[in-house]
Amino acid sequence: MDGWIGKLVDLALGGMPGVAAGMVPENLKRQWLERLSGHDPFKTIASNEDLVRATRLAWIEAAQDVLAAVRRAANNPEWTGERALIEVFQPLVEDCLAAMRDHALDRQQHPGETPVDRHLHDIMRGSVEATAPGDDPNIGASVPHDFAAVLADLTGWSTTEIPAVYDHLARAFDELAFAAFAELLKDPGKYPQARDAFRITMDHVTRDIASATFGAVQGLDIRLDQLVATLDGPSVFQVGAARFLDHAPQLARDTAETRVDVAEVLRMVSQDESVPLDTLRAILSGMGESADDFDTDEIGWRLADKAQAFKTLINRLHHVLNDDPVVRDLRGQAVEALRRGQFSQADAHLAAAEARDLDGLDNVDAVERQRRLSAADNRAERGAVARMRANPDAYREAAAHYSKAADLARPADDKAAFTYDMRNASVLRDLSDEFGDDGALLEACEILKRLRSQSLRDRAPQDWAGVQNNLGNALAILGERESGTVRLEQAVVAYRAALEETAQDNAPMDWSQTQYNLGHALQALGERESGTAHLEEAVVAFHSVLQERTRDREPLEWAAVQNNLGNVLAILGGRASGTAHLEEAVAAYRSALEEWTRDLVPLDWAMAQSNLGAAMQALGERESGTVRLEDAVKAYRLALEENTRDRAAPEWAATQNNLGNVLAILGARESGTAHLEEAVAAYRSVLEAWTRDCVPLDWAMAQNNLGNALLTLGERESGTARLEEAVVAFRSALEERTRDRMPLDWAMTQNNLGNALQALGEQESRTEHLEEAVLAYRSALEERARDCVPLDWALTQNNLGNALRALGEEEGGTARLEEAVLAFRSALEERTRDRVPLDWAMTQNNMGNALLMLGERESGTVRLRESVAAYRSALEERTRDHVPLSWAMTQYNLGNALSILGEREGCISHLEDALAGFLSALEEWTPERFPHYRTQMQEKIAACRALIDEMQGRAG
Numbered sequence: 001m002d003g004w005i006g007k008l009v010d011l012a013l014g015g016m017p018g019v020a021a022g023m024v025p026e027n028l029k030r031q032w033l034e035r036l037s038g039h040d041p042f043k044t045i046a047s048n049e050d051l052v053r054a055t056r057l058a059w060i061e062a063a064q065d066v067l068a069a070v071r072r073a074a075n076n077p078e079w080t081g082e083r084a085l086i087e088v089f090q091p092l093v094e095d096c097l098a099a100m101r102d103h104a105l106d107r108q109q110h111p112g113e114t115p116v117d118r119h120l121h122d123i124m125r126g127s128v129e130a131t132a133p134g135d136d137p138n139i140g141a142s143v144p145h146d147f148a149a150v151l152a153d154l155t156g157w158s159t160t161e162i163p164a165v166y167d168h169l170a171r172a173f174d175e176l177a178f179a180a181f182a183e184l185l186k187d188p189g190k191y192p193q194a195r196d197a198f199r200i201t202m203d204h205v206t207r208d209i210a211s212a213t214f215g216a217v218q219g220l221d222i223r224l225d226q227l228v229a230t231l232d233g234p235s236v237f238q239v240g241a242a243r244f245l246d247h248a249p250q251l252a253r254d255t256a257e258t259r260v261d262v263a264e265v266l267r268m269v270s271q272d273e274s275v276p277l278d279t280l281r282a283i284l285s286g287m288g289e290s291a292d293d294f295d296t297d298e299i300g301w302r303l304a305d306k307a308q309a310f311k312t313l314i315n316r317l318h319h320v321l322n323d324d325p326v327v328r329d330l331r332g333q334a335v336e337a338l339r340r341g342q343f344s345q346a347d348a349h350l351a352a353a354e355a356r357d358l359d360g361l362d363n364v365d366a367v368e369r370q371r372r373l374s375a376a377d378n379r380a381e382r383g384a385v386a387r388m389r390a391n392p393d394a395y396r397e398a399a400a401h402y403s404k405a406a407d408l409a410r411p412a413d414d415k416a417a418f419t420y421d422m423r424n425a426s427v428l429r430d431l432s433d434e435f436g437d438d439g440a441l442l443e444a445c446e447i448l449k450r451l452r453s454q455s456l457r458d459r460a461p462q463d464w465a466g467v468q469n470n471l472g473n474a475l476a477i478l479g480e481r482e483s484g485t486v487r488l489e490q491a492v493v494a495y496r497a498a499l500e501e502t503a504q505d506n507a508p509m510d511w512s513q514t515q516y517n518l519g520h521a522l523q524a525l526g527e528r529e530s531g532t533a534h535l536e537e538a539v540v541a542f543h544s545v546l547q548e549r550t551r552d553r554e555p556l557e558w559a560a561v562q563n564n565l566g567n568v569l570a571i572l573g574g575r576a577s578g579t580a581h582l583e584e585a586v587a588a589y590r591s592a593l594e595e596w597t598r599d600l601v602p603l604d605w606a607m608a609q610s611n612l613g614a615a616m617q618a619l620g621e622r623e624s625g626t627v628r629l630e631d632a633v634k635a636y637r638l639a640l641e642e643n644t645r646d647r648a649a650p651e652w653a654a655t656q657n658n659l660g661n662v663l664a665i666l667g668a669r670e671s672g673t674a675h676l677e678e679a680v681a682a683y684r685s686v687l688e689a690w691t692r693d694c695v696p697l698d699w700a701m702a703q704n705n706l707g708n709a710l711l712t713l714g715e716r717e718s719g720t721a722r723l724e725e726a727v728v729a730f731r732s733a734l735e736e737r738t739r740d741r742m743p744l745d746w747a748m749t750q751n752n753l754g755n756a757l758q759a760l761g762e763q764e765s766r767t768e769h770l771e772e773a774v775l776a777y778r779s780a781l782e783e784r785a786r787d788c789v790p791l792d793w794a795l796t797q798n799n800l801g802n803a804l805r806a807l808g809e810e811e812g813g814t815a816r817l818e819e820a821v822l823a824f825r826s827a828l829e830e831r832t833r834d835r836v837p838l839d840w841a842m843t844q845n846n847m848g849n850a851l852l853m854l855g856e857r858e859s860g861t862v863r864l865r866e867s868v869a870a871y872r873s874a875l876e877e878r879t880r881d882h883v884p885l886s887w888a889m890t891q892y893n894l895g896n897a898l899s900i901l902g903e904r905e906g907c908i909s910h911l912e913d914a915l916a917g918f919l920s921a922l923e924e925w926t927p928e929r930f931p932h933y934r935t936q937m938q939e940k941i942a943a944c945r946a947l948i949d950e951m952q953g954r955a956g
Contacts, residue, residue, distance in 0.1 A: 582619045777796050
């Protein structure tokens with residue numbers, strides 16, 4: 001642990017600009033800490049009595065959390081042997097802490113020095129573990145002056161008398177105390193003087209701390225030197241401290257209780273897998289700091305996985321290739337060391353066995369061959385022992401052992417060497433999967449490429465197929481992490497090669513697994529390409545898997561394949577004009593949910609519900625009703641019951657965002673605002689999790705979505721507050737969605753910004769916002785090129801036409817209106833009736849509006865006749881059954897055009913047609929839903945009837 005020295009670096013990074021903090025790699029942070037090793041932050045505390053008292057109170061609060069955890073743990077079988085001691089010792093400790101608290105709060109007495117202060121000093125300084133991981137099952141006390149030693153000083157008990165559970169549950173005491181201190185600073189009720197003491201002390205020493213901390217950076221990296229030169233150290237620390245105080249109390253989320261949960265996980269895995277607790281504790285310790293990022297569920301399955309590996313290793317160690325009793329005894333000692341969790345001793349015993357095997361080995365005759373293979377086996381088992389520790393250094397150590405084992409075995413037995421090479425590739429892939437080391441995965445690829453020789457295929461075709469499959473897996477992982485498709489294409493080639501030597505009849509499970517892997521690679525390829533060929537092939541591959549992974553035989557695996565099949569079908573459905581693939585996707589997700597039940601696999605169930613929601617949403621967007629959209633809302637809400645923010649934050653945020661999207665669509669189709677308000681609330685909650693500092697692009701996406709929902713709300717309200725909020729949201733999104741970084745997303749948001757500005761301009765009857773809207777649309781069209789994204793280009797052309805029409809309405813004249821008509825005609829070149837019928841109809845209606853306005857300002861009737869033709873074209877797709885409200889609006893517009901045309905030409909039939917259009921619209925514009933429109937309509941109807949009567953009177 002690096003103690004509170006590390007927190008100083010964290011505060012510095014927290015105060016740096018977001019991009020700057022992200023440029024400091026871990027190795028530079030370590031060097032930074034090493035240079036700060038002489039700095040003693042406790043001296044800063046000791047110079048202020050109130051700060052001394054505050055830190056003691058934080059220690060006491062952290063200690064009380066540990067005591068509460070001990071009370072809960074006393075009921076666990078692991079600690080029942082200590083229950084009697086706990087019952088005697090606990091009240092004594094509680095009395096001591098109460099007395100210490102009273103003393104700390106009594107500002108009339110000098111605070112003096114206590115054992116707690118020495119412990120705090122050790123916490124702040126940090127320490128390095130003195131013993132190797134695994135040597136002590138209770139290792140992990142974060143400081144040399146451990147918690148039990150302080151309790152011994154306070155109570156007068158010896159450390160050997162104090163139940164071990166206290167130190168065990170205080171493993172994270174440094175974090176617990178640090179978080180308690182932060183909470184104390186934020187809550188004046190705990191110690192009112194703490195915040196002022198902290199502020200005063202920080203004001204006095206910030207410059208010294210900043211100088212020491214940033215001085216330790218100099219010379220580590222030229223970019224960091226250039227950055228620090230531009231920063232004001234004290235202000236950086238003050239910003240970092242402010243951010244820390246906002247977020248640090250979250251660190252105190254029952255840390256001690258979490259340790260109890262972990263203790264329970266250890267006990268259950270030990271019981272279920274019949275693996276000693278000492279071994280499991282050593283495995284958990286070997287995970288190091290990476291285990292802090294795991295929840296208890298993940299710790300549980302990782303331990304269970306390692307428990308299986310442990311049992312396999314023990315079985316292998318009992319099988320000795322060399323009859324030498326010394327080698328046999330050394331391997332037996334390695335087994336006992338592993339059972340005690342002493343991995344370093346186990347490695348030492350196996351190293352001794354290997355050395356004995358190799359002693360005096362010169363030639364490879366029959367006897368020496370066996371010794372060589374025994375030595376290789378012992379070296380390989382050293383790799384297996386290292387692999388148990390599950391950290392990057394241990395995995396690298398394991399890879400080196402397997403490589404050496406293969407070299408030892410190769411002169412004697414190609415088959416054995418092949419086995420060790422495959423284990424080497426496997427641990428390198430684990431290193432990549434678990435710790436993101438792409439270099440390790442590339443090394444694994446090179447090993448596998450070397451192994452796939454023609455001689456291996458001739459001699460052992462199944463082994464060759466296994467190599468090809470594993471190579472495909474490695475290439476697929478690399479391909480998914482890269483932007484291109486080369487690696488994915490290579491993975492597909494490897495899987496297809498494997499299937500040439502893997503027959504369904506002879507090896508059905510291997511065949512189905514390779515088909516499954518092939519399906520994933522084809523799906524990843526298809527997602528990156530505009531066509532559907534690879535996606536169609538992925539569907540075929542997943543259907544092939546279902547021939548072997550049947551519901552009766554492997555229900556959970558069958559459900560997983562159904563879910564993946566649904567994903568591919570959903571992508572295909574998104575690219576097709578019909579709904580067939582989307583319907584198939586819904587069916588596949590529903591099938592998955594038949595076995596992925598909430599009780600059995602809650603997170604998988606939630607994932608399938610979320611996927612089902614997305615497919616329902618896509619279907620609902622293509623249909624006129626709201627049933628599918630409401631089903632999507634239900635599915636998303638069900639998913640959120642398991643994908644909670646505390647349990648699965650990334651999935652929670654993504655599902656909340658999707659829920660907001662479907663609520664926004666529902667709201668857009670309905671006359672009320674309830675669903676739109678819910679959408680806004682969903683997006684705002686997402687933005688609490690998707691912060692700009694942590695996930696800037698996701699933050700920008702949520703800002704864009706929030707802007708769209710606010711825009712729709714603003715269009716339905718009389719004021720402009722929502723529209724102004726929408727503009728702010730879109731402008732925020734554009735701070736991260738830059739043209740250089742994300743050109744198409746930038747263009748999308750520019751288009752949306754144009755929509756909001758246009759709505760603002762139309763409500764305020766001001767041209768400034770409309771001019772800004774036109775500029776936004778023209779900016780969007782710089783990236784939304786017709787050749788690249790034709791339908792998006794057409795959408796923005798349509799929107800540009802609307803803004804130009806609105807400007808033309810405000811300004812007078814016909815220039816803007818002529819530009820609007822040109823924009824609409826451009827949009828219709830891509831928005832064809834065959835391709836996007838409703839969008840085509842919308843643009844026809846919008847063009848009709850511009851032509852009608854032109855016709856009103858010109859003396860002839862050409863433009864009016866064109867507007868009538870445009871509206872009538874729109875009504876060919878805007879039918880009452882399909883889109884009743886849009887149908888009514890276009891009927892109203894047609895009525896306006898015909899009434900003006902009829903008045904100019906003195907044509908009663910045009911006026912009668914206009915009257916019919918108004919009356920038709922009135923059938924959908926009910927008094928409850930459209931009172932304002934109905935008033936306008938009644939006026940139009942009355943005026944039209946009066947004109948008809950007047951003309952008939954003149955004719956008579």
